[in-house]
Amino acid sequence: MSANQAKKILIFSIAYYPKYVGGAEVAIKEITDRIPGDDIRFDMITLRFDRTLPKEERIGNVMVYRIGPAKHDPSMDELVRFPMYLVKVLYPLLAAWKAFWLNRSERYDGAWAMMSYMGFPLVILRYLFFTTIPYVLTLQEGDSVDHVTRRRRIRVVSFLYAPIYRFPVIVQTISTYLAGWARDMGYKGRLEVIPNAVDxxxxxxxxxxxxxxxxxxxxxxxxxxxxxxxxxxxxxxxxxxxxxxxxxxxxxxxxxxxxxxxxxxxxxxxxxxxxxxxxxxxxxxxxxxxxxxxxxxxxxxxxxxxxxxxxxxxxxxxxxxxxxxxxxxxxxxxxxxxxxxxxxxxxxxxxxxxxxxxxxxxxxxxxxxxxxxxxxxxxxxxxxxxxxxxxxxxxxxxxxxxxxxxxx
Structure with a gap:
């Protein structure tokens, strides 16, 4: 990347604006909105869920690519039940496939995995598609380590958990507690504790x-x-x-x-x-x-x-x-x-x-x-x-x- 060329970063987030917004999604938007596009250019792969949402659109400073099966205007309760819950389980594989093809044209300088589960696509990219993108891992989890790692949808791919913490260039956590979690999960690299903020x-x-x-x-x-x-x-x-x-x-x-x-x-x-x-x-x-x-x-x-x-x-x-x-x-x-x-x-x-x-x-x-x-x-x-x-x-x-x- 030349000195005057914007860095390209691919974000992995399971949900995003305008409909599915929690603390992690707010953090992504507030941060990316404040970073000039001529400094860093952000793309994102997220789940579509709702077929009324476009498959591609720009939201603020982020080009959003929505993937996966969708239905018409699903409720929040529907998103945690079958079959929509299955879409979340399949996200790592679907996102890795989308990232593989995007990276062929975009040649990303790095990726940003928003929470541990979002590291799975990057591990799949490395092992299945022989594609390595340096990445930042952000920890925003609110549950205990045991609860997160033993959830049903994560147990299916639990063998990939260790590599998620092995390969990040840097891990950013929103609290000192989560910094300790990263160490407990085996991460040995550089840590930065940077909390979320509020308006x-x-x-x-x-x-x-x-x-x-x-x-x-x-x-x-x-x-x-x-x-x-x-x-x-x-x-x-x-x-x-x-x-x-x-x-x-x-x-x-x-x-x-x-x-x-x-x-x-x-x-x-x-x-x-x-x-x-x-x-x-x-x-x-x-x-x-x-x-x-x-x-x-x-x-x-x-x-x-x-x-x-x-x-x-x-x-x-x-x-x-x-x-x-x-x-x-x-x-x-x-x-x-x-x-x-x-x-x-x-x-x-x-x-x-x-x-x-x-x-x-x-x-x-x-x-x-x-x-x-x-x-x-x-x-x-x-x-x-x-x-x-x-x-x-x-x-x-x-x-x-x-x-x-x-x-x-």
Whole structure:
């Protein structure tokens, strides 16, 4: 590549905008949008899922190539059931085949595998198609190592897992916890810890009082009510069940907003009924990201007593929105949440609770609701920390200079 020629990087991501957007997809777009096309030119191979989406289109600074079988406007639930789930299982082979043909014309300088599973196409390229593309591996996983490596779709190709960590030019992780994971998986090369960020202005935006009053009415909030909120996929690791059980140890005016969907939704609704708190838990389903700040603004405490967490960008979003946070001392959360008891040398940014402990979760909620001084210190410190360390301009600069620059 000549000095004045843009570097070409091929991204592997199982989903992407405009319809299928999570933390990893947001990170890709926010980073690539901030890197000039005359410096790095990005292409992407992702699954199509929905046949209304074009097979090829440019989104921001990324040329997106969609592959695999698709159906008309599938729901999120359909994507985790057969036959759409099978498409995810087949992604590594389909993506490797597409990459092989793209690389013949594009001659990529490098690749970017967004999460461990996205390393499989690169390993298949190496061993089946005798094509080697130097690559960056980004770790964004939120589950434990055992859970990720033992999932059904990964067990089929588990023998390829070791090479994923053997060949990266560099591994970038979004937390120190995941950096340790990379070492546990056998990676011996260069590591960079660069977290995800949030749009601080977006989450800190001010809404008209009438707009917030209307939303409070829609979720059934009375004047005396206090609202807990979680923005979580409804899966075991996010411990929504612990918050539901914690309500039994809190006054009746404490309600719980649950934003998100997932396979545990039915069992969580049953749990709320069995615990006698179904009238205090509001399951709101999928809420568009553009509406998220508004729901955070009407809430009093963000709570997610996670059983595992790669980083936990939802906590940082809540901090940016200016509400206090309750979490567990697991995974990447310890990079940004400091509890006055457990981290007396740092300014508090939230409260920690024990894992799988509803009473302790209730204790932390009571503390924040009852102690205005503590609440204000946590909010002030957290907002300052987010502005200084979790800004997308800073993250994109670090990715460009510390990660992508490592590719030949």
């Amino acid at each position: 601080t202005e977006y989450f800190a935006q001010i809404f008209a009082s009438g707009e917030l009053t209307k939303l409070r009415g829609e979720v059934g909030k009375k004047d005396e009510d206090k609202l807990l909120i979680t923005t979580s996929r409804l899966v075991q690791k996010n411990a929504v069940d612990i918050v539901i059980r914690a309500l039994t140890h809190l006054p009746a005016y404490v309600k719980f907003l649950v934003l998100g969907t997932g396979p545990d939704e039915a069992s969580l609704k049953k749990l709320a009924h069995d615990e006698g708190v179904s009238d205090r838990v509001v399951f709101l389903g999928h809420i568009d990201r553009k509406e998220m700040p508004k729901y955070l603004k009407i809430s009093d405490v963000f709570i997610r007593p996670s059983r595992s967490e790669g980083m936990g960008i939802s906590f940082v979003e809540a901090m940016a929105a200016g509400i206090p946070v309750v979490a567990t001392e697991v995974g990447g959360i310890t990079d940004f949440l400091f509890d006055p008891r457990r981290n007396p040398d740092k300014g508090p940014t939230g409260l920690f609770v024990n894992v799988n402990d509803p009473k302790d979760a209730a204790r932390a909620v009571k503390e924040l609701l009852d102690d205005a001084g503590l609440r204000e210190r946590c909010v002030m410190n957290a907002k300052r920390m987010v502005r200084e360390h979790y800004d997308w301009d800073l993250i994109a600069k670090n990715m460009r200079e510390k990660v992508f620059a490592a590719l030949p």
